[in-house]
Amino acid sequence: MIKRALFGLLGAVALSTALGQAQASDDRKVILGTNNWAENVAVANMWKLLLDTRGYDVELKSIGKSVLFAGLATRDIDVTLELWLPTTDAPFLAPYDDDIEVHDIWYRGTGLGLVVPSYVDIDSIADLKGREDEFAYKGRPTVLGIDAGSAIAALTDDAIDRYELDMKQVNSSEPAMMSALSDAYSRQAPMLVTLWNPHWAFAQYDLKYLKDPEGVYGDNEDIYWMSRLAFGEDFPKITQVLNAWEMSDEELATLMAGIESRGDPVEGAQAWIDEHPAQIERWLTAGGL
Incomplete structure (x- = not known):
């Protein structure tokens, strides 16, 4: 009886300790x-x-x-x-x-907006109108963006409408967008992407935001x-x-x-x-x- 009680007590202590450790872990x-x-x-x-x-x-x-x-x-x-x-x-x-x-x-x-490599001779979103074909991606004038559910994607659709641009936004993942930008940059080809800072791309490439006179992307x-x-x-x-x-x-x-x-x-x-x-x-x- 004494041994049984002792084992019972030890079991209760062990259970209490385990529950206490689990609670501490949860906390x-x-x-x-x-x-x-x-x-x-x-x-x-x-x-x-x-x-x-x-x-x-x-x-x-x-x-x-x-x-x-x-x-x-x-x-x-x-x-x-x-x-x-x-x-x-x-x-x-x-x-x-x-x-x-x-x-x-x-x-x-922060910064947020449409970005091109600095070698591109366009400085404003308004200047894209009439030159959309220069920014072809897979055969059509494109703004290459990230996932469709992101805030910058919605703002970019607004920018395309506000500036009356004859181009579409193609939504992709950030890694896929950056891979396309890297490829275009290596060839010194025009490329238009949605970007933001902070972002490592501005340390790796010479890029510039296009001016946004309509204020679609807002202030910093x-x-x-x-x-x-x-x-x-x-x-x-x-x-x-x-x-x-x-x-x-x-x-x-x-x-x-x-x-x-x-x-x-x-x-x-x-x-x-x-x-x-x-x-x-x-x-x-x-x-x-």
Whole structure:
């Protein structure tokens, strides 16, 4: 009887310990929603590495941009790191305004619009009219863009209509678009793409935005991070750290370029972390991590 009671007690203690460990693990679990934009992949992998080393269990969940907002509102996603305001992502945020918390800016002064290599002798979207045939892709005048559900794709359709251009937008993935741009650049051929900064392409190629006199693409914006409601209460240290986080155009460009050159987001992000210990320490110290 004594042995049986002792075994029962030990079993209860073991079960209690296991449940406690599971609860502790759950309390450190963070679902970080990502999309396929180069800067999003870069900073998401950087923060996963940093938070994992501080005892958190960060899972990256790659989904479409519009789904990110719904996921935050339904609490299926804890946090995502890219919200362009006041214009680009406002339509995505509006339906969930009461169910998502917008936090601090981490990147200031974005760019967004139609981009050509600098050797192209056109400087304005308005100047494309009548010269559309020069920008043929697979036999037809084309603006080569990214996925159809992105904000920049919708703005580009608006630009084609506003400037009355006789061309179509072909939507593809960002890697496919960049591959086509790289091929055209190597041949010094005209190419018209949708791009934004921050982006590693501006460090690798000599590119220029076409002026937008109609203001279709809006003014420069800032990038915020956002979370589900109550994330700040559940993860106060992470919230303080991310609110203290800021990156310059050069810093973000070197992070993205490192990932692009290595062909591996984890390896590239880790290399950047290793090269910027003082900056990393400032961010983490802000949250007591």
